[in-house]
Structure formats: C-alpha cells, structure tokens
Amino acid sequence: MSATLPASFADLEHWAQRFGGATFNARYASRLRADQPTLEAFYAALAPRMEAIAAHLDGHPVDALPPPERRLLELALAFMDVAPAVELYRQPQVPDGFDARRAELIEHVRPGTVARDG
Amino acid sequence: MKTEARPFAARYPDLGAGPVPSDPYVSATAFEAEREHVFRRSWLCVGRADELPAPGSWLVRDLAVLGASVLVVRGEDGAIRAFHNACRHRLNRVAVGECGSGPHFVCGFHGWVYGLDGRLLNVPDEAAFAGLDKASLALRPLAVGVWEGFIFVHFMDPPPLSLREFIGELWSLYDGYPMAGMTRVSTLRATLECNWKVVLDAFQEAYHVLELHRRSAPQAFNGPANPLAHLNDVRLYERHRIISVYGNPEQRPTAAAALALKLARTGTYTPALGEAASGSAPGVNPERRPDWAFDETVLYPNLSWYTADGWALVQSYWPLEVGRTAYEQHFYCRAPETTSGLIGLEHTKAMLFDVALEDLSTVERIQSVAAGGAVSEMWLSDQEIAVRHSHRVIERALQEARA
Numbered sequence: 001m002s003a004t005l006p007a008s009f010a011d012l013e014h015w016a017q018r019f020g021g022a023t024f025n026a027r028y029a030s031r032l033r034a035d036q037p038t039l040e041a042f043y044a045a046l047a048p049r050m051e052a053i054a055a056h057l058d059g060h061p062v063d064a065l066p067p068p069e070r071r072l073l074e075l076a077l078a079f080m081d082v083a084p085a086v087e088l089y090r091q092p093q094v095p096d097g098f099d100a101r102r103a104e105l106i107e108h109v110r111p112g113t114v115a116r117d118g
Numbered sequence: 119m120k121t122e123a124r125p126f127a128a129r130y131p132d133l134g135a136g137p138v139p140s141d142p143y144v145s146a147t148a149f150e151a152e153r154e155h156v157f158r159r160s161w162l163c164v165g166r167a168d169e170l171p172a173p174g175s176w177l178v179r180d181l182a183v184l185g186a187s188v189l190v191v192r193g194e195d196g197a198i199r200a201f202h203n204a205c206r207h208r209l210n211r212v213a214v215g216e217c218g219s220g221p222h223f224v225c226g227f228h229g230w231v232y233g234l235d236g237r238l239l240n241v242p243d244e245a246a247f248a249g250l251d252k253a254s255l256a257l258r259p260l261a262v263g264v265w266e267g268f269i270f271v272h273f274m275d276p277p278p279l280s281l282r283e284f285i286g287e288l289w290s291l292y293d294g295y296p297m298a299g300m301t302r303v304s305t306l307r308a309t310l311e312c313n314w315k316v317v318l319d320a321f322q323e324a325y326h327v328l329e330l331h332r333r334s335a336p337q338a339f340n341g342p343a344n345p346l347a348h349l350n351d352v353r354l355y356e357r358h359r360i361i362s363v364y365g366n367p368e369q370r371p372t373a374a375a376a377l378a379l380k381l382a383r384t385g386t387y388t389p390a391l392g393e394a395a396s397g398s399a400p401g402v403n404p405e406r407r408p409d410w411a412f413d414e415t416v417l418y419p420n421l422s423w424y425t426a427d428g429w430a431l432v433q434s435y436w437p438l439e440v441g442r443t444a445y446e447q448h449f450y451c452r453a454p455e456t457t458s459g460l461i462g463l464e465h466t467k468a469m470l471f472d473v474a475l476e477d478l479s480t481v482e483r484i485q486s487v488a489a490g491g492a493v494s495e496m497w498l499s500d501q502e503i504a505v506r507h508s509h510r511v512i513e514r515a516l517q518e519a520r521a
Contacts, residue, residue, distance in 0.1 A: 062457045
C-alpha cells in the first residue's frame, strides 16, 4: 500500500501501519495481536484527534475518499474497534469470551467500493 | 411481596415453576423429532426482502435440519418465490453460492436453464431424451410468504397453517416500526458446538446481563431504579414471545461511546444513547416507557428480532446436528450519510461483536455439561420465564406428534 495519511495527520502514520485495515476482521485481528500497553498508547494517541479526523473526512464525499483520507478513515475505525479493550476489558480479548477467531463479521456497509487488504 | 418478585409466573400460572430438564439439549431422539415436528411443520425465516433488491436477485439458504437447499428469487413481476435448489435432471444445485442476480439459472452440470419463476426453459440436446415434458419439470416450489420484510418458507404442501395464522396475534404489532428505513450493516456468523436451543435460550432473558455483561455493558440494563435488571415486561403467545428489556436512562457512556453518538447518532443500547422514540408500532415498547432498551421478539422456532429505537438485530439459530448450530446475527440501522457517521457506527459494530463473544462464551460449556449428565435440570427464575415458555412450546409440538 503506497498511500500515506493526509499531511496534518502524518504523525499518526506508524499507528496506521500497526492498526489500520480495510475490514473489521483485519482490524480486530490487529487488536488481538497487540499487547495492552500498545493498545493504550494507540488509544491515547488517537482519542484527542478523533474529532479533528472526523471533521477532516467530512470534507470529502463519503463514497469517493482519496487514498490518504481512506487510510485516515481506517485508522479512525481502528480506534473504535480498539476502544472497548481499553475502556472496558483492560485486555485485548473479551475476558473469558468466545474465541473471536471462530466468529466472522461480514460488512455489508463499508466505505468506498474497492476492497483491499489492510 | 411474592407477586412483585415473580410477576410473570402470576400471569402465566400454567407454565409452572419447577426445574426444566436439559435432556432436550442432547437427546438425539428429541432432535430427530424436532426436524419433523418443529421445523418441517413451521414457517421458517430464510432471509429478508431487502436481500433481494431487484428482479433476478436470489439467495440460497442451506437448511441442514431438513436436508434442503432453498433458493429464494425475486421474479420479473417483483414477487418473491422459493424453490428447492435442485435441478430436475440429475439433482445438481442450480444456484451455487450465497446470493447473486441474473435473468435465469443455468445448472452448471449439463446446462439446463430455469426461469426466475422456476419453469424449465431449455434443455441442451433435448431430442436425445425420450418423452421429456419440460412443462412438468419446473424447479420444485416451496410455499413462501413475507411478513414485516421477513421471508418465510414452508416445507409442507399445503402448510397446516397460513403464515398469517402462524404469526397469529403478532401480525399487526409492528405496523409502523421503521425497519424498512434501516440498512443491514453487518452480519456476525459462528458455528457453535451446541444444540440450537442452548444458544436460543441464551438470548431469551436478561437475568444474565448483570454478570455476563458486567464489563461490556455496566449499568446499561440496570440502575438505581431497577438494580436487578428486571424486564419491563414479558408477553407470551401461543408459540412466540416478546420480552421488553429495561434500559437505564442514567447510563454514562464511555468516551468512545459518547464520541460515536456525537458522530453517528447510532447508539448501542439505551434511550440515553439512542435516537428519539420512534415508537409508532403498537407492539414495540407498548407502554412507551422511557426506561427501555429494546424489545426482543422470538418467533418460533428459531428467529429473534430485536426492535429498538434506531437499530434492530435479527438472529437465527439453525440446527446442523443435535450438538452443532449455525448462529447468525444481522445488525440493522439507518445508513450513515457521512464519513464521520461511519466512524460512529464502527463503535456499535465493535460493541455488538464483543457482547456477542460474551453471550456465546457459555453455550459450548453448557452443552458439554448437558452431554455429560452431571446436572440434568435447570432452575429458572421468573425473569427467565421466556426460556420456560420456549421449552414448553417445543415439548408441546413433540407431544402432539406422539399423540
């Protein structure tokens, strides 16, 4: 993947590499692979930027995001996917939960039309 | 006072209050009887009309419990029809895959062609067959009906009850519920090593939320006014049932949940997070209580429909074997119109996924204990009366078959 984040969010690039992904399943797998301090650092880095990210993205049409904005959106989605682990569970997995690897989430509503691997 | 602690038993005294056996979770005999007397005799939901958006749209639903593959099609005339997905030539499937669209179906074995209405249109090298009557070799039809956007099929010809009779008193309860304005956002799927009723029962009460969902949903379904997460109401019908689940208006969202609400207006569980009351449907939160999270309608035998303000869930529990079940959860809400709306929606998707992992955590453990026989009966609270009712309705169907 050649796109990088929009310039005003370039400092978050390493987080996009770590947690970005085109699908929920890919992003959730990144959450499960991470350790809790990393998830907490990611959450802390993104939380204060989320409203600015949303405002930036709303300046573009939802179904025709340029590649850098698309990468930024996937980073913002990853924040939401990671948030429960930080806010509620204090660990990457749902405690004592059903094995997430045995559950699949099929997304019928996804940004854009071009699917690609995260 | 006893009647306050157990309000539903007082309303439905015929259901009794004793323990309920767990044998139906593991009995091969019961499972075989359920195939014929629960599933073959019921209208079964195989999808929603919105999954067939245009003429030529089709979906396939494999129903292992009845050894069937069902092909559901929207015809040129807009009508929805259902067929056995089986070529009349050599029994191959005429539609392969989960869904698609096209002007007709071509069997991939020898190229027999069927119309959207099931008629056999073309047979390659037809002259080589002796006495072939194409008019009598249409795809075998199934009875089909649509209620509130749900597509039902029936395997008996004719069905013992019409769809309207089968839905019964629930028929008009959802008039005005804005399901048609919602979009199917996501589908969670898992194959579970448990009986279908174990997972169905896991979703028929809210007694479990205080413990099982203590981390994911603290204070969502209980609060100072209802510390024990008691249901707002239970309504039991001849074969279906509805539970109204309390929602804590004082619930404090997490930072991410509050951000999601701000961005998307698609909340998760409570009116405090959700949209303004949509409630024009007479059967959804009928008392218009503000301290309400959602209603769950369990349509016999294996469908749950969660109706909330601004979102809905549809769950199905399809038996594969006595101890194996295909579970699906479909999440519906209004489609987001902005990119930030997608971000807000993602929070709900993640929460629903995590909460489902909690809900599904118990079912295989329960199945293994039931199979081992160490504990063979379940003590149910009045708050679990819907589970009791479900067991009673299924047992009654099997008893009628034996009579």
